[in-house]
Amino acid sequence: MTTENQAPDAGDPLPSRQQQYVLRTIEERGVRLVRLWFTNVLGQHKSVAISPAEMENIFAEGLQFDGSSIDGFSRVQESDVLARPDASSFELLPWARDDEPSALMFCNIENLDGSPFAGDPRQVLRRNLSAAHERGFEFFCAPEVEFFYFDESVRNGGKPVPLDQASYFDLTTEDVSSNLRKTTLHMLEALSIPVEYTFHEDGPSQHEIDLQYTDALNCADNIMTLRLVVKKVAMEQGIHATFMPKPLDGVQGSGMHTHMSLFEHGVNAFADAGDPHGLSKTGKSFIAGLLVHGREITAITNQLINSYRRINDGFEAPQYLTWARNNRSALVRVPIHKTGKESATRVEYRAIDPSCNPYLAFSVLLAAGMRGVTEGYDLQAEAEGNLFTLTDDQRKKMGIQSLPKSMAEALDEMEQSELVRDAVGDHIFEWFLRNRRAEWNEFHRQVTPFELERYLPSW
Amino acid sequence: MEPLLVFPNPAPPELAQTLDLSGWAWKAVGTEADVHDQEPEQGWGGAIVVADTDPSGAFAVCRALRKVEIPLEPLLLLISGSQLTELDHRNDLFDDFMLTPFHPREFEARLQHVFYKAGRVTRTEVVEYGPLKLNLETYQAMVDDKPLDLTYMEYELLKFLSSHPGKVFTRETLLSRVWGYDYYGGARTVDVHIRRLRSKLGEEHANLIQTVRSVGYSFGQSRWSG
Numbered sequence: 301m302t303t304e305n306q307a308p309d310a311g312d313p314l315p316s317r318q319q320q321y322v323l324r325t326i327e328e329r330g331v332r333l334v335r336l337w338f339t340n341v342l343g344q345h346k347s348v349a350i351s352p353a354e355m356e357n358i359f360a361e362g363l364q365f366d367g368s369s370i371d372g373f374s375r376v377q378e379s380d381v382l383a384r385p386d387a388s389s390f391e392l393l394p395w396a397r398d399d400e401p402s403a404l405m406f407c408n409i410e411n412l413d414g415s416p417f418a419g420d421p422r423q424v425l426r427r428n429l430s431a432a433h434e435r436g437f438e439f440f441c442a443p444e445v446e447f448f449y450f451d452e453s454v455r456n457g458g459k460p461v462p463l464d465q466a467s468y469f470d471l472t473t474e475d476v477s478s479n480l481r482k483t484t485l486h487m488l489e490a491l492s493i494p495v496e497y498t499f500h501e502d503g504p505s506q507h508e509i510d511l512q513y514t515d516a517l518n519c520a521d522n523i524m525t526l527r528l529v530v531k532k533v534a535m536e537q538g539i540h541a542t543f544m545p546k547p548l549d550g551v552q553g554s555g556m557h558t559h560m561s562l563f564e565h566g567v568n569a570f571a572d573a574g575d576p577h578g579l580s581k582t583g584k585s586f587i588a589g590l591l592v593h594g595r596e597i598t599a600i601t602n603q604l605i606n607s608y609r610r611i612n613d614g615f616e617a618p619q620y621l622t623w624a625r626n627n628r629s630a631l632v633r634v635p636i637h638k639t640g641k642e643s644a645t646r647v648e649y650r651a652i653d654p655s656c657n658p659y660l661a662f663s664v665l666l667a668a669g670m671r672g673v674t675e676g677y678d679l680q681a682e683a684e685g686n687l688f689t690l691t692d693d694q695r696k697k698m699g700i701q702s703l704p705k706s707m708a709e710a711l712d713e714m715e716q717s718e719l720v721r722d723a724v725g726d727h728i729f730e731w732f733l734r735n736r737r738a739e740w741n742e743f744h745r746q747v748t749p750f751e752l753e754r755y756l757p758s759w
Numbered sequence: 760m761e762p763l764l765v766f767p768n769p770a771p772p773e774l775a776q777t778l779d780l781s782g783w784a785w786k787a788v789g790t791e792a793d794v795h796d797q798e799p800e801q802g803w804g805g806a807i808v809v810a811d812t813d814p815s816g817a818f819a820v821c822r823a824l825r826k827v828e829i830p831l832e833p834l835l836l837l838i839s840g841s842q843l844t845e846l847d848h849r850n851d852l853f854d855d856f857m858l859t860p861f862h863p864r865e866f867e868a869r870l871q872h873v874f875y876k877a878g879r880v881t882r883t884e885v886v887e888y889g890p891l892k893l894n895l896e897t898y899q900a901m902v903d904d905k906p907l908d909l910t911y912m913e914y915e916l917l918k919f920l921s922s923h924p925g926k927v928f929t930r931e932t933l934l935s936r937v938w939g940y941d942y943y944g945g946a947r948t949v950d951v952h953i954r955r956l957r958s959k960l961g962e963e964h965a966n967l968i969q970t971v972r973s974v975g976y977s978f979g980q981s982r983w984s985g
Contacts, residue, residue, distance in 0.1 A: 317780065321911045324898045329906070392908040438945040492910055492955045514951045566930065566946030 318387035319359045326352045326403065329392065333402040336363065336385055337524070338409060339421055341372025341728055341735070342603065343657025345528055348383065358385060362410060372731045373409075373419040381417050383407040389521060394490035395532065406521050418727035421659035425517055428663045428723060432670060438563045439666050441519040442646075444510045445526060445654050446500075446554035448547055449480070452540045460547050462505035463539065476537065477507075484509070484533045491529070493522045506554065513559075516666065520658035523556075527654070543654040545602070546609035553610030555617055556654040559635070560665065561646040562586065571642035577625065577682075578645055579634065584679040587623050587632050587647055589672020590665065591680065594621045594631055594651070596717035597664040598703055599710035599736065600724070601652040605743050608706050610653060618650045621701045622683035630683050631703065651703055660724055660732075667723035707740050761804040762786045764794065764831075766820045767813055774809065774837075776939040777863045779919060782886070782895050783870075790816070794823040803831055805874065811839040811859045818845075821852040833873035837861060888921050888979050890964060902964055912938070913956050916949075920968060920978035929975040949976075 315323060326334065334350045336358075348365070350358060362382030367373035373381065385405040396402035409420035416423040432439055451461040463476060481497055488495050488509075496510040509530070511522055527543055534541035546553035562569040562582065570583030579587075602611060610617050616628055624630035631651055637644040647669075652661055671677075680699070690698075704710035711733060714720050721729045761784070765774065768789035778785050784804070788797055806824055810817035817836075824831040836853035838845065846856065854873045857866060886893040892901045898914060900907040909917065919937050920928070928936075930946040938948070953976055957965035969977050 318911045321898050321914065328897050328899050388911055390910060394908075438947060440947060489958050490908065492913065492959070494954050494958050512951075512954065513947075515948060518951070563945050563947050 315356065315359050316387065318390075322387045322390045322403075322405070323356055323359075325390070325392075326355060329401050331392070331401045331403050333396075333400070334385075335393070335402060335404045336383055336407050337404055338383060338407045339524060339657065339659065340370050341419060341421060341657065341660075341731055343421065343524075343655075343660070344371070345524060346370060358383075359387070363407075364412070367409075367417070367419065370419075372728065372735065373417075380412060381419075382410045382412060382414075384410055391491050394487045406524075418725050419731070421657050421663075421728070422517070422520070424724055424728060425520055425659040425663050427725075428666050429515075429517055432562075432666060435670075436564050437569065437670075439516045439662070440513050440561050440563060441516045441662060442511055442513040442559040443519065443523060443654075443658075444508055444555075444557045444559075445523065445543075446506060446508045446556065447530060447541055447543045447654060448506050448554060449477070449534055450505070450540045450542065450547070452535070452538050454540050454542075460542075462548070476539070480533055480537065480539070481507075484530055487529050487533065488526060491525055493525060506551070513561075516662045517659075520662055523654075523658040545604060545607045545653040545655050546613060547606075552615035553613055553617060554654055555610065555650065556652050556656065557648050557650050558652050558662075558665070559646045559648045560669070562669075568643045568645050570647065571645035573642055577634065578637070578642070581676075582673050583634075583645065583647070585672040585675075585677045586669035587634070587672070588677035588679040589669045589675075590632050590647070590649060591621045591623060592677060593668035593671060593717070593719050595701065595704055595710075595713045596720050597668050597714075598651060599707070599714040600664045600720065600732070601649075601656050601661045602710065603657065603707075603736065604653075604655050605707045605740060607653050607655060608704070608710070611651060611703055612705060616650075619702055620683070620695065621703065623647075623679070624683045627683055660728065663723045664720055667719055671719055707736060708744075711736055711740065760784065761799045761801045764788055764803045764806040764808075764820075764824070766806070766808045766817055768793070771809060772935065773860070773863070774807070774866075776936060777866055778807075779936045780863075780915070780939070781867050782918060782922060784922070788820070791819040791823045794820055805877075805879070806831055806834045807837065807870070808834065808853070809837040809859065810842060810845070811837065814838070814842060814845055818849065818852065821849075825852050833877040833879065835870055835873050886918065886921050888924055889967070891917075891921060891960075891967065893918055893921060902960060907959055909956075909959060912952055913959065916952050917956055920976065924979040925977060927971045927974055927977040933975065 331352050334352060334355055336348045336350055338346050340346060348363065362384045364380055364382055366379050367381040368379035385407050387405065389406040391404050393402045393404055406422065408423055409417040411417050416427065429439060449463050451463070454460050477499065481499065485495060485497050494512045498508045498510065500506045500508065509526060511519065511526065514522065530541045543554060570580055570586065571578060572580035602608065611619060618629060618631040620629070620631060622630045623632040623634065625634050625636055633648040633650060635646065635648060649665060704713055715733055763783055763785040765785045765787045768787035770787040786797060788794055808817050808820055821834065824834060833854040836856040837859050838856060839859050854877065855869060857869055884894065884896045886895065890903045895918070900909055900914060900917060915937050916933065930949040933949045934946050953968055957968055960967060967979055971977055
């Protein structure tokens, strides 16, 4: 949530009401440590611990630090930035010890002159949401986050062993899973993140947490918190949780299907009860925007080399730029809702995976959809039947494009995209391409176990 | 404490929001006659009269409150800078005045001060309803004597709802009264926060907040509905 810029006038040195609330709660609850959270460009969690005594001052002036120490932030010569804690995100940490209460706040990063810092993904999303807001739209998301639990030996380079194959002496794997589930749920609820938790039937090792609808900024914050909580709870039981998109051969990968909707003055802008699909013109153009620009935004929504193993795995991940109401091979699905539940009309984007930076991913998804709305894109026909069974030629004749097959292809697409450049800003656009290309090149130079196994004996 | 009288009706939105955010109970009146017709059994808690749009109506209300056997105190008058001459020979009609547009923090400080000068206890610092207790001074909320860990907006929403038990509010009203400004989430944000608040109140007490179908939300039951 970002509501802290509501101080009565700019430059007001007194703490705002929200800040007073935070300061008073710190005092009343005896908080010993405040953790200030933000993310680097790749969406990795960064945290600075602050003594409560410094809090009032940090509210007034921000916390100055060297941005060049954070990946994708600033170059050395212009390195100092300010972290401004968002008082509306203040929460007591449910896992802190009773005798040492701790709290968290998300931060916005600013330049020393107070302008938004271009390398801060949270500021990027705020800018995109403000632009939509100015046109009367509020962007809401609800992600389904998948992940795996493995034996903790993977952290030391061991092979990933799913929990149901690992040996646990006293507990059955179901006990372990149910313990993890209970603790994780409890912590997320305590952090104002209402969830529905499911776990996959094809083995206790892959789990899914569905978050309930909230505005996109809050939702991205929640995903950051969720990833941290899931890993932390698992680690305490000697288990490694991973959001890596495709950790195992022959088993479906982890996605983060994201349900999206736009509200215009509190009314669902995608809904039209009179339409055979229940979709408004805005809804259709938004989907068309996602399909037209889907290839350009994939590097952001699927940012690891490993992400492309999932997209091409033949399981539930989509491969083609199509939409459907009830076809799980499509990139965009429009879930069917009950009559009279128009406010539940939404579109589900199925390519995105949980390794992404949610601030940037939601920024480009919104930008792609909004471009469709602005330009009034027409929506292609709904995809029927299983697209996986068609030949390339048949798909070509039908005008169906594929998602990028590798990170290199996705980066080439992104590099040509004015839409992505505008959405994430020059600073992040350029850094991201440089950083991801460097990783790709490093990967590409490797001689893989596959090659050794196949070629060494017989060539 | 009994509600403050606020003139005119409807109250200017920024005034309504400032009063709500600081937890004052208040009631808007539109005419001199309403001053008596709508007076609470125990009398008005105090008065805030805004004179910048309808000065003659405003001073009529002031007279109705002050030119009586037991004049109401305190009375804070809000006027625009161009109306200052209207104050001549009317010092008996108000305890203090402020210029519009007002600064919310100054407004609150001045309101507290006129109450202090009038020798009046300002307001309840605790909102209690069944197992729920909110301390408005320290911003702490308790259920069954256990502290609730709330975000600021959750706290404000709970405070607003629990200060008006039994009353049904639309999402739009809650948004304008509790958030009071443009917000990324719009009216849907209210649903999100209600859901969270229920989850923090816990299963046992989640039903303190009721969903009123196709209208909005309400909290507990009105004291008067039995």
